[in-house]
Amino acid sequence: MRKIILAAATACLFASPALAADDPKLEAVEARQGYYKLLGANMGVLAGMAKGEIEYDAEKAKLHAGNIAKLSETNISFLYIPGTSAEDMAGKTRALPAIWKDMPGVGAAAKKYVEAAANIAKVAGEGRASLGGGVKMLGGSCKGCHDNYRAK
Ligand code: HEC
Numbered sequence: 001m002r003k004i005i006l007a008a009a010t011a012c013l014f015a016s017p018a019l020a021a022d023d024p025k026l027e028a029v030e031a032r033q034g035y036y037k038l039l040g041a042n043m044g045v046l047a048g049m050a051k052g053e054i055e056y057d058a059e060k061a062k063l064h065a066g067n068i069a070k071l072s073e074t075n076i077s078f079l080y081i082p083g084t085s086a087e088d089m090a091g092k093t094r095a096l097p098a099i100w101k102d103m104p105g106v107g108a109a110a111k112k113y114v115e116a117a118a119n120i121a122k123v124a125g126e127g128r129a130s131l132g133g134g135v136k137m138l139g140g141s142c143k144g145c146h147d148n149y150r151a152k
Pocket residue numbers: 029032033034036037039040043092093094095096106109110113138139141142143145146149150
């Protein structure tokens with residue numbers, strides 16, 4: 001047991017790129033990007049099923065839609081600390097300065113996403129067509145935020 005913990009600790013030591021833990025801003029950026037990556041990974045399966053690229057499976061669709069609904073309930077606004085925009089940290093983040101200038105707008109975009117996530121969790125298991133409708137609504141909510149608040 002002790003050996004395993006030690007091995008894990010050593011692995012962490014060597015795996016930490018740019019020592020994010022020593023830099024709270026970089027740590028916040030990496031944490032929020034990790035959140036979106038997880039969101040994207042679940043969305044990818046659902047979009048693939050809706051398009052017919054992945055065979056529709058009600059249980060799998062419910063699992064991924066449920067993951068997204070749970071993720072949408074996680075408030076990550078604390079990761080948008082001042083000084084972490086794409087202008088402040090070029091090449092590290094795509095978060096546009098508009099986020100800090102227009103919090104109500106970001107909040108409105110986030111609300112649409114939360115609603116679309118709750119919706120897809122309800123409809124994902126009801127067949128491919130229902131899932132497709134859910135994916136369309138959810139995808140629209142992602143785009144609604146990215147268009148205004150994420151650099152290309
Ligand atoms: C309220 C705004 C908002 C919503 C809603 C939103 N995103 Fe994003 N997303 C962002 C911002 C801002 C970034 C850039 C974060 C950064 O680079 O620091 C981002 C980045 C990403 C990334 C890139 C992560 C990386 O590797 O750096 C993916 C993938 C992504 N979003 C997927 C999604 C999906 C899928 C949805 C919808 C289910 C979604 N996002 C909804 C704002 C949003």
